[in-house]
Amino acid sequence: MARTAFEVGAFRRLWAAGLISDCGDWLLLVALPLVVLRLTGSALGTAAAYLLELVPMVVLAPVLARVVARFGGRYLMVGVNVLQAVCLVPLFAVHTARDLPLTYGVIATQATLTGLFEPAKNALLPTLVGPERLVSANALVGLNLNLARLIGGPLGGVMLAIGHLSLIVAIDIASYLGSALLVLLTRIPRPERNGAEPSSGFLTALRAPSLRGVLTVTLVAGIAQGLFLVLFVLFVIRQLHGSDADVGLLRGVQAIGSIAAGLGLGILSRKLNPRTLVTLGAAAFGALSLIIWNLPQLSTARTVYVALFILIGAPGIVLVTGTVTTLQHATQEAGRGAAFTALGAVNAIGQGVGLLAGGLVDTGVSLSLLLEIQGGLYVISAVTALCLVPARPTTVPLPKVSVEHGS
Template identity: 55%
Template sequence: MTAPGPADRRRPASAMAVPAFRRLWIAGMVSDAGDWLMFIALPLVVLRLTGSPLGTSMAFMLALAPPVLLAPLAGRLVDRLPRRTVMVAATLAQAVSLLPLLVVRDRSDLPLLFGVIVAQATFATFFEPAKNALLPALVGPERAMSANALVGLNNDLGRIVGGPLGGVLLAVVGLSGVALVDVATYLIAAALVATLPRDRAGRAPARSGRILRALVDPAIRAPLTVAFVAAVAQGLFVVLFVFFVTDVINGSEADVGLLRGVQAIGAIAAGALLGVLGARLDVVRLTILGAVGFAAITALSWNLSFATHAVIAYGILFAIVGAPGVLLGAGLTSLLQRSSADDRRGRTFAAFGLVQAAGQAVGLLMAGLLQGITGTLPLLEVQAATYALAAVLALLLLPRRLPGTHDNARELATAGNSS
């Protein structure tokens, strides 16, 4: 880790020192809690209506299509329009797109249900690049790592609140009630995002929206390569995790929920620590540490099954593994922010969403096609090896020195501090 210089000691390391970021963070926490309500409720409803795990898998696959198909358009719009405007519009559109769920009753309404899933993923395809592109300008480049960690922290806080609440609401008030609560979270989030400082529009000329240029730039290509390989491993995990708990270590459905939930413990601890100290730490080293740590704990988790099936042992490992996951995710995001000029950052993060969705799709398909042939544990060894490959690529490809920043961060961060 690099020692803080005089400038770092004078300025707070945490992005929470910026009032505008605090409003954005609260908006994200509210919205993420609503997302987890729906993340828990929708698969249960799909499974109930179809009676088939294949239908649930189709729902996951549908959500991956918009980031792949719409990435070029999302990158172009985010680089040409005010990012605050894009975020508010996308959030309001997500709220409206949930309304068809109010009339979903039986199997004949499945097209509506799948349409909502696609619409939600579509508008998120525009929101996420706009948010990631705006953050360095909002908080200043030196606090971007702190901001990214705190934004990631929202997802885990949302999981703790929204996950259990989603199941309870679905049982008590049904899908319509869950949808209305989620609509309310989107409206609150949109109102908070609308208070952010105005950012400049029209950054990029029309031709700069070509997303392939982001994939050609070596400084961008390295983090995207690591992200793609890690996403393949994540796609494998999504399918195989339940089989591991129920078939390999003979756990119950309750154990599935427990082990999935405890991942938030390490993630929250690491997110909070990075949120405070992010500006004082070396981004590249943290990213590599996250990749190596994630690969090591993953391999240990699967191979421990040869020694014990005690759920508590896996609970400890799954609680720990959330921490390197936060380091890897926040680190890759920060590297992409630092490596992209402000007028091309939207395109970069559209490409980021594309490679993550494509990687997860590859992993989901591999797991679905091969699990019945190879069995669960051999395929999980492949999953661990995939994370190990991501760690090796991080060691070999990520730059040892961060590039300078190229944006109007100081101007907008000053506005954010005074808001």
Template identity: 50%
Template structure:
């Protein structure tokens, strides 16, 4: 059974593929539910613990499963149907929300922490499986479009689910948020289950081992591959900067530009504006843009806007200016994310994409943990703005590494023709 009814090798938007439309809708439903919980859980932890340290601990707990489970995730996603892994992961996430119905007092805080770990554990399987599945649905020629549209889900989910999560927690309870999030997982799982079965075969353009002999897989084997390792390095460095931002953003708004809580919400929310515009544009035009060029433009432009954001505070504290800058920065963020994801999909065999994305998730979690920990420990002694300059420098290093490392991957594979059909393999 093929995974798409469109003509093999056809370009254009990934939305032209019926199976991808179902996957996209599943992602939109699931991401909206995730943002409900993403907003509600930290607030609940803060309310129950009365401590910012407790909230930071919750963020760090969320990063542990992708690190500890990476070897298992690689094996599972390489050996089982990606569709099946996604459905089981979403079912697990729905079930592990049930204990939140019993959370009422500070003594229930360990239950919240346990739910955070369980959610992140199933999520560690879901993301690599989804990223590995996409090329089997749309073909590598539409990878940029598909990855941008999948990223668009997160931004649309943030706009709808973020505020709704806060409102439900204020006027209802954590139980109401949990029940709605559970329903979103059930609906999304049903949509993913309706996708066509995958053909777990390799294209003839790739070297193969003796029939019946499985190729080595796993995180270490993925990292031993040069193109994959280079992409993981670039993404890990970017994740350190992202971890720094997660902690320092509020301090920047309140301490550096003297904004209030409303300004924090405004500047956090407007980041989705540019991202949504870029996601829509790439969703239509992504097949016509080279993934490497997309990643390089995204990384370098993101660095420039980040430097402008932090250093504009020496000139003005006008919130409208920062709203414009934060809205704009969503564009290169989408470019960089879609470009790096497409490059990794192109650089790996269909049967081993799960391992590659497990390695990517491992590096991302480690990078964010480093950034969050460093910001938490150094913000008070060093100050917010000096650390944000370090954060901007980290993004500059990301761009430099992208220019140095990623073209090697492109040159190394440029002589291989990309597969023309939607079968689960790539030109790597």
């Protein structure tokens, strides 16, 4: 009989906290780019907002890793949630283009705080659920993100249309405070320090042989994802001759496939090999992408693409679940925060490269060529996983720095 993470009460509370917070995030994730576009009238300004979300994870990665290593646990997560709520308050003052620096400042601050919360959460999961439920736990956390996208994404657009940014900000603040309360009520064991504090181990995590494969896969897949963010809209408008509504529809239905895959892995999973998940997820992502990008030569029927974009939602959660589980198995408790901070930094670098590469379409580079490259990168990441990600990760004891107390 399958053992699922939902059997663990502490995980259920942490999962519910994540769902509440993620729904609030998606309200803002949809609304802020639209607000920036309204204030600037520029697609470049909107692209800058996306890039700004990635910068803190790269520039501040060693600092974030040290904070997670030193303070990681329930109270760090509660504190981050509260700070996220407080840092949204300046958005109440955003009304004109002159207020754009406030908007960018909030985006950068929220990205920094997310860079603390996510590694802390991922590092705690093995402590909460044990190794036999890790695949289930990671899949259910991935399910959260897609449920939130399905709920919060459309709601954010509707609420911005009928109300004002302030309404969305107020709801998002409430979601962060609700999440903080649930995390506070969750009994999460703190790792034993034994008189020593773990160092960030950030550079060690980047260099560790058993992590090198999964970080390389993440970098290549991140470039593909960055390309997708830029090229997807152009594909729907130019090659499918679709409308803005079609863009929203096809982007949204991906959550259906992700939710189905998340439920399958989270509820029905047994001891699945993380490398198999990474390889199959990346390979399926690449194959489906290449089919979609080339299919307009045969058909542009909307129903066909709705079905395909539902399907393409599934490999993403399989890939992420395998990646996260690999890192959790490959690092000791004290080093997981550093490993996940490194993962976030590598992913941010990849997405940034992809976003910039997607802009080449404005210089005359063929859209079709860039789409083929995007799909091919996922295939390359699958081959990389098969060759470099160990089937049974060896635990890496990232270094510690002793701290003497007293004299």
